[in-house]
Amino acid sequence: MQTVLLWLFYISSFYAFIPGIITRFFGYRVFRRGTVEGEFALTFDDGPDPVYTPQLLDLLKRYNMKATFFVVGSHAESHPEIIKRIHDEGHLIGIHNYVHKSNWLMRPKTVRMQLKRTDDIIFGITGERPVYYRPPWGIVNLFDFAKNSGYRIILWSSMYGDWRSSVGADKLTHRMRRKLRAGEVMLLHDCGNTMGADVQAPEQMLLALDRVLSEAEREGLRSVRIDEMITHERMSSSMKLSLPKRMAVAVWLLWEKLFHVVFRLKTANPSDPMLHYRLTSYQGQDMVTQDGLRLVKGDEVLELHFDNQKLFDIGRHARNEMQIAIQMIRAVQKDLPTIAQRVLDKPEYRNVKGLYGVTMITRGPEQFGFHLQDLPSGLFASSTRVYLKLLLSVIHPKGQSRLKEGSRRMEPRMLMMPVEVLISRYAPRELRSRRSSVETGLGELSVGSTAKELSS
Incomplete structure (x- = not known):
């Protein structure tokens, strides 16, 4: 019993x-x-x-x-x-x-x-x-x-x-x-x-x-x-960060401010920054875009850089990656018309062939008019791969886990948008005739590329 x-x-x-x-x-x-x-x-x-x-x-x-x-x-x-x-x-x-x-x-x-x-x-x-x-x-x-x-x-x-x-x-x-x-x-x-x-x-x-x-x-x-x-x-x-990551983010954002000063980047929308840009000359290998445009060393291009503080803030406060995508799409769609307007208005941009960039995440930029192309192998490609992976691990809400989704998807690639595409898609209609005969080119886009990329 x-x-x-x-x-x-x-x-x-x-x-x-x-x-x-x-x-x-x-x-x-x-x-x-x-x-x-x-x-x-x-x-x-x-x-x-x-x-x-x-x-x-x-x-x-x-x-x-x-x-x-x-x-x-x-x-x-x-x-x-x-x-x-x-x-x-x-x-x-x-x-x-x-x-x-x-x-x-x-x-x-x-x-x-x-x-x-x-x-x-x-x-x-x-x-x-x-x-x-x-x-x-x-x-x-x-x-x-x-x-x-x-x-x-x-x-x-x-x-x-x-x-x-x-x-x-x-x-x-x-x-x-x-x-x-x-x-x-x-x-x-x-x-x-x-x-x-x-x-x-x-x-x-x-x-x-x-x-x-x-x-x-x-x-x-x-x-x-x-x-x-x-x-x-x-x-x-998800918004709470460990002390090491807070320190890493602080150092990275300080470096970005210095980078903007040293290279004299301009901002499309200073009150709500997302895209930064600068006039420079192309220094890479000769290449031909998908639509047949030839780009050679010395051609004038615009580099485009995303504001990493903005990307970080969006990533921290969004409920999910789709919200990140939506906010980034809206920001890019708002800033590209401003850049197109300035290309038409500023005499110093008369010979610019286009926009050029390098990105780690490569799904989505096409919707904005960019072409994708593999980076030529060499020191630049290797150093860019290390840099962008480190940047992505800091600013992306999934951090290191986002880097484990497949080596091919996470390889850095070049983004290009010919000026004629920029003007035809984003400039006010009444101003498009100013550059109807301009040759096309390239510009830089840093990690994150578009909101669509981050949601993929």
């Missing part, structure tokens, strides 16, 4: 107690707190309630705050109109089991059935599948960690005993104000019909929440949905 009890103890510990400990104390595979300034998360369990949830939605709308509702499936099934309103007003809906029962007391199959049934109910009302799950009382079992469960477990960083009416609005207000700060995930209840709760307890919660939201508004804090908090958390983490 003692052996049986001992085995039952081991099994229950492995199934429930140990998973509970590692989630509460170590946060393993759960989300329970944010760190982004200016926002916290209101989360509500056990609803919807036909009396208190509509009042709560009115309160949130008055303060323009968003929340996450972890609903009990049977309650959602009984009040689909409230679930629809929660969804329509921009709040997030998660699962809190079909019945409010501890996962410790159910087999894995039973838990999965509860999740699926609640999932189907929410989908049938809103047309969207829930992604987030909070088990009742925050109690998890071993199988809640399964990667194929399909749900992200959300716990909390503070709770206040609001399921008991005896706490009262004043004490509840005091407790909530003490925890009103950025990153907090607040656990509250909009229904008192579950075991251990008082039916009228949400009335006191609503009184306290009204006061707390008023204070949050004064302090510049806003409540966001859990999915927003998680997204902002990832963005914030």
